[in-house]
Amino acid sequence: MTMHADQVDVSSELVAALIQEQFPQWSGRAVRPQASTGTVNSIFRIGDDLSARFPLRPADPGEALAVLEREAEAAAELARVSPFPVPEPVAMGKPGAGYPMPWSVQTWLPGTVAFDADPSGSEAFAGDLAAFIAALRDADTRGRSFDGDNRGGVIxxxxxWMAECFEESEGLLDVPRLRDMWSRYRELPRTSPDVMSHGDLIPGNVLVTGGRLVGVLDTGGFGAADPALDLVGAWHLLEAGPREALRRRLACDELEWERGKAWAFEQAMGLVWYYVESNPAMSALGRRTLDRILES
Incomplete structure (x- = not known):
């Protein structure tokens, strides 16, 4: 089942044809689809050290290219400040071979995504995650502030969106209780200036080996945002003990911690109903995150 009604299909044969046409230097490499819980791109490995990302939803090619170029710039900037490996941009592909949009090529990182190698009980992993978040917070914003329409600005x-989520979640979740929680979260005040943030620290974007953080994926959203935004990782990725270890390491006060919980809540509410049939792993992530918030 596809995740989006307008989803663009991408096959290994199509990817191989695009590579042969646009990057013949890689045409002898094996092309392998990469299993992923991701919801935005289809991902294919090209040989052992590259990956290609193909947007799943149709968009104007010029606008899509501008997005990919901004993401590549953000990814390159993150690579310069991250204490852990992140994919780095390599090339930009064009529409062709029946695929209607531009696409991108990055370096491939070893490791297992946290969906498959759950590090949630590891305080060592929590310390790694805190170190990653702290390094991003220390990066120079160069005067930038949040300018997007996703998470990271005004709750x-x-x-x-939350009204739609509550309506769609009837029969799936305890909506009256969750509505009440949102009524409190939406009023949490903001007291700190924007910092640089990853923006989407979910299990599918974190690589793990031996219970330690070894890489971070989906880096194109790196940008200035609410300092609490990356705290979503505390709820998506960690059990109670390691979560508290991360909080201590980052010295989060009560307000910042609650705002991080609010951003995780907003994200989780959308995951549960939207992907309940098309991407059960993402829907289950939303439920697990909500359960952790409800138990806190």
Whole structure:
């Protein structure tokens, strides 16, 4: 089942044809689809050291290219400040061979995504995650502030989306209780300036080996945002003990911690209903995150 009604299909044969056409220097390499819980791109390995990402949803090619170029710039900037390996941009592909949009090529990182190698009980992993978040917070914003329409700005700006989530979640979740929680979260005040943030620290974007953080994926969203935004990782990735270890390491006060919980709540509410049939792993992640928030 596809995840989106307008999803673009991408096959290994199509990817091989695009590579032969646009990057013949890689045409002898094996092309392998990469199993992923991701919801935005299809991912294919090219040989052993590269990966290609193909947007799943149709968009104007010029606009899509501008997005990919911004993501590549953000990824390159993150690579310069991250204490852990991140994919680095290599090339930009064009529409062709029946695929209607630009696409991108990055370096491939070894490791297992946290969906498959759950590090949630590891305080050592929590320390690694805290070190990653702290390094991003220390990076120079160069005067930038949040300028997107996703998570990371004003919590109450998401009221319309949350209203849709509550309506769609009837029969799936305890909606009255969750509505009450949102009514409190949306009013949490903001007291700290923006810092640089990854923006989407979920299990599918974190690589693990031996219970330690060894890489971070999906780096194109690196940018200035609410300092609490990357705290979503505390709820998506960690059990109670390691979560508290991360909080201590980052010296989060009560307000910042609650705002991080609010951003995780907003994200989890959307995951549960939207992907309940098309991406059960993402839907289950949303449920698990909500359970952790409810138990806290």
């Amino acid at each position: 109450s700006d998401h009221d319309d």
